[in-house]
Amino acid sequence: MLQPDQTADTRASLRRRLPDEAATAALARRLARALEPGMVIWLEGGLGVGKTTLVRCLLAELGHVGRVKSPTFTLLEPYDLPAFPVYHFDLYRFSSGHQWRDSGFTDYFGGPGVCLVEWPQHAGPDLPGPDLRIRLDFADEASDGTARWLALDAHSASGERCVSAAAES
Numbered sequence: 001m002l003q004p005d006q007t008a009d010t011r012a013s014l015r016r017r018l019p020d021e022a023a024t025a026a027l028a029r030r031l032a033r034a035l036e037p038g039m040v041i042w043l044e045g046g047l048g049v050g051k052t053t054l055v056r057c058l059l060a061e062l063g064h065v066g067r068v069k070s071p072t073f074t075l076l077e078p079y080d081l082p083a084f085p086v087y088h089f090d091l092y093r094f095s096s097g098h099q100w101r102d103s104g105f106t107d108y109f110g111g112p113g114v115c116l117v118e119w120p121q122h123a124g125p126d127l128p129g130p131d132l133r134i135r136l137d138f139a140d141e142a143s144d145g146t147a148r149w150l151a152l153d154a155h156s157a158s159g160e161r162c163v164s165a166a167a168e169s
């Protein structure tokens with residue numbers, strides 16, 4: 001089982017500086033076009049770094065119209081979209097693998113839905129491993145607080161296709 005701190009079998013990677021939110025949105029649009037049914041995507045990085053913002057942009061590109069609520073309290077927000085369902089998890093409030101097992105959320109994995117998981121490290125070792133890991137970090141310095149470092153790491157063929165799509169500019 002892949003843990004967030006391990007560098008296990010990374011098949012392709014991309015590192016980018018995103019100077020502002022528009023850059024994050026543009027990246028998300030490229031990524032959205034490469035998503036495939038059944039993918040598992042982990043979203044890592046601290047509070048307020050932009051994980052939910054990136055998910056909002058993905059959902060918009062996939063045809064979602066309307067609000068995107070952060071699942072901070074509900075833990076899961078499902079979206080029935082034309083291409084495939086999307087399940088957006090926020091596991092920040094989980095503190096043990098027991099909670100993950102008791103939640104029954106495993107049932108959402110392995111089907112046609114794309115699972116986007118914020119705070120995957122809070123689920124413990126039974127969380128299904130990712131096709132793609134997305135990590136955001138606050139960057140610098142000169143910007144007015146909007147710059148981010150983006151790291152994409154692919155762990156499967158579908159993840160690799162996402163990295164390739166994201167790398168196009």
Ligand SMILES: Nc1ncnc2c1ncn2[C@@H]1O[C@H](COP(=O)(O)OP(=O)(O)O)[C@@H](O)[C@H]1O
Pocket residue numbers: 018019020021022024045046047048049050051052053054070145146147148
């Ligand atoms: N480059 C950027 N990418 C993403 N969000 C950004 C960026 N610059 C500023 N922001 C702002 O940072 C905040 C990120 O919040 P959110 O997406 O909820 O973070 P998280 O889900 O990681 O806790 C939003 O208010 C967003 O407008």
Ligand SMILES: [Mg+2]
Pocket residue numbers: 051052053070090118
């Ligand atoms: Mg969030």
